[in-house]
Amino acid sequence: MPGALLIRDEAFLRHDAGAGHPENAARLSATLTDLDAHPIPGVDVAPASRDVTRSELLAVHAPDLVALVQSTAGRRARFDADTLAGPDSYEVACLAAGAALRAAEAVCAGEAQGAFALVRPPGHHAEATRPMGFCLFNNIAIAAEHAVRELGCRRVLVVDPDIHHGNGTQHSFEERDDVLYVSSHRYPFYPGTGWFDEVGRGRGAGFTLNLPLPMGLRDADLLHVWRRAVEPVVSSWRPDLILVSAGFDTWHADPIGDLQITANGFAALFHLFRSWADASCPGRIACALEGGYDPAGVAAGVRAALTALAAERADEGAIARVVEQPVSDEARRIAERSRAVMAPYWPALNS
Secondary structure, three states: OOOEEEEOOHHHHHOOOOOOOOOOOHHHHHHHHHHHHOOOOOEEEEOOOOOOOHHHHHOOOOHHHHHHHHOOOOOOEEOOOOOEEOOOHHHHHHHHHHHHHHHHHHHHOOOOOOEEEOOOOOOOOOOOOOOEOOEOOOHHHHHHHHHHHHOOOOOEEEEEOOOOOOHHHHHHHOOOOOEEEEEEEEOOOOOOOOOOOOOOOHHHOOOEEEEEEOOOOEHHHHHHHHHHHHHHHHHHHOOOEEEEEEOOOOEOOOOOOOOEEOHHHHHHHHHHHHHHHHHHOOOOEEEEEOOOOOHHHHHHHHHHHHHHHHOOOOOHHHHHHHHOOOOOHHHHHHHHHHHHHHOOOOHHHHO
16 A cells, blocks of 8 residues: 655745745744654655646636746745745745645555645645735645646545635635635634635535634634534535645644644544545545644644554544544534535535
8 A cells, every 4th residue: 555645845945935934944844854853654755856837837827927926036026015935936836836736646646645745835825816925826726726637536625724714725716616625714814815605606606615713712623613514515525636725823832823723633633634535535635735834833733644644544533532622612603604604505514
């Protein structure tokens, strides 16, 4: 049986958004140091082996956006107050998108039982026409589009537990019924999108599911909303590929996020995602790093995700340890409101 695949590369340290920027190389180097010191059994490591092609970029992004990012090669540039590029950022962003594509290709081809692209810069805020929120190209959206166009996938589930709503990913697919996008995120918070009533449009109505969260929720709260509001949808839809926008800024000590998630919470959530893959598309789950701005939190989250991917099967014990904790009234209300909003589209939520 193939192991889980970790795509890692020193090249991702070269993206430089400037002194003092929270999306910096230290968040990745700490994770690499942790993985080198304590390797995870069952994880195979590979370098980033391919760039995204222009046609793959244009499947998600407008030509002007691609040209704009490309124009920064060899120089520093500012796209907005938060989103900057250094001399190597265009090259690294192409490699990051290519790593997300390679992760999806590996699991769809049966070369790995799960994959994690440990990349910078992140991607889920990047829109079709503009970089934003530290993101230049939308790595996970590019991978999802590639899976539909080139890898024979008919039902791609994108799950996004980052502290921020993945506006770019949602907008890429909100009129589609072949990609189901699910996000839990703080609200109100950057980028200001992701309310319950954003459910998709036209053919895509019901294929966007948002879980806006207040500050301070804990492990059991986050797990409850995903199990109660999302699991029945996933079970009835049965995706043939799961892609994870793996953000870890929900960590209790993150300087940007304000949730209280611990290593146990990360483990429970990723074993939950793994259980969905086990049931619907065994081995076909791939992750790409998004946010997380406390290096210790990124290291803990990546370790939890890789451990879940490399396991023989999802660890029900990791989930049970968090299920046994008390769930707040706020989390219960969020789950029930989401179910009420989405029930017209998903009969499984009526039970």
